[in-house]
Structure formats: C-alpha cells, structure tokens
Amino acid sequence: TSEDRDLSWLDTTIGGQISADGRTVVFTDQSEAAGANYAACLRKTDGSSTVHLGEGTAGPLSPDGRFVIVMVPSKPDRLMLYPTGPGEARRIDNGELETYSDASWIGDGKSLFVCGNEPGKASRCYVRRLEGKDLKPVSPEGAVEGIVSPDGRFAAVRRVTGEFSMCPLTGGDARAFSFLGAGDRMIRWSPDGKALWVF
DSSP, X not given: OOSOOOOOOTTOEEEEEEOTTSSEEEEEEOSGGGOXXXXXXXEETTOOOOEEEEESEEEEEOTTSSEEEEEEOSSSOEEEEEESSSSOOEEOOOSOOSEEEEEEEETTTTEEEEEEEOTTSOOEEEEEXXXXXXXXXXXXXXEEEEEXXXXXXXXXXXXTTSOEEEEETTSSOOEEOTTOXXXXXXXXXXXXXXXXXXX
16 A cells, blocks of 8 residues: 555554564554553554454464464463464463563474563573473573574574673573674564664
C-alpha cells in the first residue's frame, strides 16, 4: 500500500513485531482497559480487527506463525505460548525462573532463548527445549537480553552493566564485543548472520 496504516489498538500499544512475511504484527497493549498484566495482541497488517490473545507481554511469532511467546507477570513470572489460531494456551516453564526479561525462538522453533533469573541469582540467558524440562545456561551472569543469530548457533547478549558479548548456544565460552558500548541497542542480525544491526 502507498498509505500509512495505523495498526495500534486502544491507547498504549508498544513493542510491535512483524512476521517474516509482513502480514502479521504482534504487540502489547498497556492501556487501563488491558488490565494489570497487559494484553498480548495480534493483528493482520491489512488492517483487520485486533485479536486479543491473552494477558501478558507479547514476544515474537514462532517460525511457522502458529504461536506467540508471551511473558506474564506473576510470582513467579510465567512463560506462555498463545496460539494464533484454534488451540489452547500452554505454559512452557516449570517456574524455575523468578522473572523473565527476554524470550525468542531459536532456529526451527523447537527451542527458546530466554533471559531471566533463578531465585536468589543474577539474571542470565538460557536455552529451553519446548519438549522436556532442561534449562541450559548459555550466557555470563548479568545478561538481560539477547538476539539469536539466523542459524541458531549464537546469541548476541547485553548485560545489565551495558557490556555485550557473543554466546555460543551449543556450549563454549562467551566472547566480548568491544565495538558496542553501553548506549548501543541491538535491533537484529542481518539475514546472512554476518552483521548485527544496532542503533
């Protein structure tokens, strides 16, 4: 289309993420009407009606477009998968993490990259298989967010101190990024995985 189209909903829409095919956007509504735990929402970019998926903060769509990762604030936080079509919402953690600060898909969508903290411990990032109960730490302590490379082998992570590093997701030590500073914010990897876009 040659015209702008407003895809927001109510009065406090944040964190929109668009699908790879450009047809769907997921976002969080933080208006009073959304409730204390916010509202995870989905909308087609053709301007059709907003679909309220459930409570929580919306993360990205799965690679096949069938689910949205949602972080629900509670004690402890809950990590959920909400279906974009027919089906039931599914809790995918066992309460090991007290809080979540980030969550995204890895590769084919069989695993998640999540950041948060276990009770009494500093935040860090983990790999979580959707099937099974393993939660594998992959970052140094203090990591609060990350972006997984297109091939699913690495994650660029930011620590609460403003330092950045590259963490292998299959094992090994993190490497510091000396070219990023505390004021930089990661956007995404380039499609070929050879560059990291920041602002």
